[in-house]
Amino acid sequence: MAKNTFRTIIPEEEPEKKNPSGWWKSFWEGRKRYGLLRFILRKFLKGLLYFFGITITWIILLKFIPIWWTPTMLDRKFTAIAEGRDSEIYSDWEPYENISKEAALAVVASEDQLFPDHHGFDFDAMWGAFRHNLRGKHIKGASTISQQVAKNVFLWQGRSYIRKVLEAYFTFMIELIWGKERILEVYLNIAETGKMTFGVEAASLRYYGHSANSLSRAEAARIAAVLPNPIRFSIKNPSAYVQRRSNFIMRQMRGLGGKAYIANL
Template sequence: MAKKSSKKTTEPKAKRFQPLRWLRRWTLRIGGGIVLFVLLIVALFSVVNPPTTYYIVSEGSRLGGVDRDWVPMEQIAPVMARAAVAAEDADFCEHWGLDVSAIQSAIESGGDRGGSTISQQTVKNVFLWHGRTYTRKALEAMITPVVELLWSKQRILEVYLNIAEFDEGVFGVQAASQHYFGVDAADLSSVQAARLAAILPAPKSRSASNPSSFVRNRAAGIIDGAATIRADGRADCFE
């Protein structure tokens, strides 16, 4: 008579649910998905013009519409590009998106001066929202180097000039040129370009066509600065 096997068949034990491991796994998946999405959008906007921004949409809703007309860099007067850089970020061609020395100077001055580069302002306007929250600033600091990596300096400046606010409801240098001077962005003079740059970053309280003494003096300094960065090569990356 055959002996019965004494070995017991063991059934596989059901895996025990581990909430912390599950949460970690899904956090990594969601985080990776967000990072991939941001990379794809940044890469897309390196060749496709951003259709709008959060701020433009909110202002359009508040005002019942905005004045905006996108123009490529080739249709923006070179003096305008140099004026904007001289006014907002003279070392635009020399940094990788974050100007550490400018940030340090802003901190030392107690926040009275801005430390944001043109690249940071472009990231804020295109991908984020306005405000001084730590969350927004942290996201801006993370996305800016990615934009610098995937976009050319000329592309960054082109987008910046086309989404910057120049008056209430007036966005982009083409709309601003028509609004203040009745000319196209391609036909701006050095004085007109400097005055447009001088009203940034407070366009709602300054006027390019009816400049205060502050705007006039600031524009004069911008004209000198624009000539300087052209002469010393700090405009080479976008011209």
């Protein structure tokens, strides 16, 4: 008589579903709860809040402390190291009251004569530069001192729409939080004034042999004359163009009314 045998059949187990984790879990749960578009909008707004909080705190801190380094300084230093050149940066922060007002007037006369009156942007100059650039091969800039400070302190060199938008944001904020005197103080200390040289104090010590607090009008005008291209132009060995530009700046300084023009920033 055959013996009955019974075989227990164990059903095949379904593969275990892995629970999403990390950012994917956050994304998945958010998508289910709010819908994809609402979830993305919430994340975007949250990112903006973080951005504004961090940048406004940063701007407030830099209103009161010296700015020893900028992205431009770091770029010059790393480029020099990569090329095997001397990478020493010449920079010496000085408070506004310790810098000759001839230097302050010279950069305003040279770079941004409406500086005491505008709110960070010279729209007439920007429109003129835009029309010039449409016609010509040489790109003409129209950045105010405030825009140059915003770019050099907070951003990178180069041209892009993203950088321009950020530059406008930081320009507006430093005008609002710093005020004119602080913006001019920062500019006088971080503007590139020669090869590996930043600020009027470092330029004065390096090229004139004395501190910026005793700069004459002619010396200040020559520093301002090289600002459009301090790598190409030299304070120590001025070309005929730099000499002509220095004389032009001195005439502009007199035309603005001298140091009284920047007395009430």
